[in-house]
Amino acid sequence: MIEIKGLVKRFGALTAVDGVSFSVQRGEVLGFLGPNGAGKSTTMKMLTGYLSPTAGRVTVVGHDVEQEPIAVKERIGYLPEGAPAYPDMTPWEFLNFIAQVRGIDRARRAARIEEVASMVHLEGVMRQTIDTLSKGYKRRVGLAQAILHDPEVLVMDEPTDGLDPNQKHEVRALIQKMAPAKAIVLSTHILEEVEAVCTRAIIINRGRIVADGTPAELRARSRHHNAVSVKIRAGGAVSAEAARSELARLAGVAGAEIGPSDNGDLSLIVYPKGQGSIASEVGAHVRSRGWVVDELRVEAGRLDEVFRDITVGRGEEVRS
Amino acid sequence: MSSALRRMWAVFKRELGGYFYTPVAYVFIVIFLLLCGVFTFQLGGFFERGQADLRPFFDFHPWLYLFLVPAVSMRLWAEERKQGTLELLLTLPIPLWASVAGKFLAAWVFCGIALALTFPMWITVGYLGSPDHGVIAAAYLGSWLMAGGFLAIGSFISALTRNQVIAFVGSVVVCLGFLLAGFGPVTDFLNSWAPQVIIDAITGFSFFTRFDSISKGVLDSRDLLFFASLILVCLFGTAVMVEVKKAG
Numbered sequence: 001m002i003e004i005k006g007l008v009k010r011f012g013a014l015t016a017v018d019g020v021s022f023s024v025q026r027g028e029v030l031g032f033l034g035p036n037g038a039g040k041s042t043t044m045k046m047l048t049g050y051l052s053p054t055a056g057r058v059t060v061v062g063h064d065v066e067q068e069p070i071a072v073k074e075r076i077g078y079l080p081e082g083a084p085a086y087p088d089m090t091p092w093e094f095l096n097f098i099a100q101v102r103g104i105d106r107a108r109r110a111a112r113i114e115e116v117a118s119m120v121h122l123e124g125v126m127r128q129t130i131d132t133l134s135k136g137y138k139r140r141v142g143l144a145q146a147i148l149h150d151p152e153v154l155v156m157d158e159p160t161d162g163l164d165p166n167q168k169h170e171v172r173a174l175i176q177k178m179a180p181a182k183a184i185v186l187s188t189h190i191l192e193e194v195e196a197v198c199t200r201a202i203i204i205n206r207g208r209i210v211a212d213g214t215p216a217e218l219r220a221r222s223r224h225h226n227a228v229s230v231k232i233r234a235g236g237a238v239s240a241e242a243a244r245s246e247l248a249r250l251a252g253v254a255g256a257e258i259g260p261s262d263n264g265d266l267s268l269i270v271y272p273k274g275q276g277s278i279a280s281e282v283g284a285h286v287r288s289r290g291w292v293v294d295e296l297r298v299e300a301g302r303l304d305e306v307f308r309d310i311t312v313g314r315g316e317e318v319r320s
Numbered sequence: 321m322s323s324a325l326r327r328m329w330a331v332f333k334r335e336l337g338g339y340f341y342t343p344v345a346y347v348f349i350v351i352f353l354l355l356c357g358v359f360t361f362q363l364g365g366f367f368e369r370g371q372a373d374l375r376p377f378f379d380f381h382p383w384l385y386l387f388l389v390p391a392v393s394m395r396l397w398a399e400e401r402k403q404g405t406l407e408l409l410l411t412l413p414i415p416l417w418a419s420v421a422g423k424f425l426a427a428w429v430f431c432g433i434a435l436a437l438t439f440p441m442w443i444t445v446g447y448l449g450s451p452d453h454g455v456i457a458a459a460y461l462g463s464w465l466m467a468g469g470f471l472a473i474g475s476f477i478s479a480l481t482r483n484q485v486i487a488f489v490g491s492v493v494v495c496l497g498f499l500l501a502g503f504g505p506v507t508d509f510l511n512s513w514a515p516q517v518i519i520d521a522i523t524g525f526s527f528f529t530r531f532d533s534i535s536k537g538v539l540d541s542r543d544l545l546f547f548a549s550l551i552l553v554c555l556f557g558t559a560v561m562v563e564v565k566k567a568g
Contacts, residue, residue, distance in 0.1 A: 073411055
């Protein structure tokens with residue numbers, strides 16, 4: 001549904017997007033991750049036909065965005081960063097304007113506006129001017145505008161920015177509900193959001209794609225992937241340091257660290273060699289030594305850690 | 321109706337409605353009518369002249385428009401940029417020319433409404449004497465065309481900035497240039513040293529000279545063509561500037 005090849009955008013001497021390529025199929029929810037200024041928004045602005053690329057091609061449902069901008073714009077629903085809307089209009093007037101532009105028949109217009117308003121829970125504020133609405137409601141107006149014509153491709157720049165946890169949950173539920181029938185691209189810097197809604201994540205840094213995979217694949221790059229954390233009851237015969245060195249000597253183990261502990265319990269994190277599974281080995285050792293275990297857990301890996309490693313690490317590499 | 325025209329119509333309706341969502345439209349119309357009255361009756365000596373025509377009314381229109389029309393046009397693009405709605409508008413399936421034209425036409429029709437509301441003047445002069453209605457109709461048309469010229473210039477300048485105050489001041493200055501190009505003292509000053517070709521070129525751009533003949537009831541196709549092409553050139557420039565400056 002979306003094909004992006006070798007996309008480049010330069011603003012004078014600054015290269016904001018530097019050779020980005022990816023494609024998105026129907027049913028996919030692509031999370032676009034990256035630090036501020038990494039080129040997420042610029043990529044989305046080129047995808048939606050707002051900015052012209054310096055080089056590269058964008059094709060949406062078979063239409064080239066440079067050759068047939070109107071055909072592309074008809075097929076995309078776009079929520080720009082900050083969810084802009086005309087502040088002097090009411091949501092009803094605003095959505096009615098969008099419906100006219102989008103070519104929704106007069107006969108179906110009111111019903112469709114009502115339907116979308118209820119999908120994003122705008123019913124109570126439809127006759128109030130947009131500038132009097134809270135940030136959460138404004139965001140929902142922007143979302144309603146983007147999905148009004150039931151587009152095949154939905155592009156959202158930070159759809160949950162500024163929402164409270166309940167509203168975030170609602171928006172994510174809505175995205176998941178729409179996902180099977182559409183190709184969705186959303187940018188975010190909230191990592192839990194990627195885990196919650198995205199089938200795939202792309203991490204972009206300094207205008208380049210530095211990682212592309214499912215959230216689980218990205219997590220597997222974490223040092224913590226398949227690590228085992230153990231909590232041992234305090235008052236036993238063993239000291240934290242002794243337990244650490246014993247566990248670090250196990251066959252499948254690469255190393256172990258002492259973690260923070262609250263009530264004097266020993267907290268340890270044991271890292272496997274080459275991401276192998278070491279839970280049974282660690283468990284067996286702990287049992288054989290007779291330590292009283294409060295908790296023994298296999299870590300899935302941390303997306304935030306992967307994100308930081310990739311974006312900060314690469315950054316320093318470039319600088320040196 | 322083709323889809324591009326339908327979308328232009330949607331932009332037009334939204335924009336025209338936009339004037340009336342806020343008190344701006346009402347304030348503008350009231351001030352316009354008030355100033356029209358003051359200029360016509362106080363400064364223009366409507367009654368003292370003892371003639372059944374609307375010359376004193378129309379003679380002040382260029383000066384009125386100089387300050388009031390930029391107040392209408394300043395928001396056209398500067399506001400979109402400031403609010404961030406420019407990105408929304410330009411990613412909707414509306415061709416750029418349709419947005420530019422739709423917005424301009426809305427502002428023009430709005431000025432037309434304000435102008436039409438001066439109809440009691442016409443009725444008054446018709447009641448007091450027997451004016452040449454053809455001349456008055458032509459003058460109304462000319463006045464509206466001139467407003468269109470001012471608006472198109474204002475639209476172009478509004479596309480250059482995100483600041484409405486700058487758009488307003490810039491438009492006033494440029495429109496003043498177009499007015500003064502044919503203003504008596506200025507042409508007299510030019511006469512003293514500039515060659516005739518340059519004087520003709522400069523006065524050719526003057527709103528004064530053009531409007532003067534129209535307001536006398538002379539609908540010269542060259543004057544109509546002048547305003548029409550001025551509007552088209554400025555709107556083309558608007559589209560170019562919107563396109564060029566959207567990244568910034």
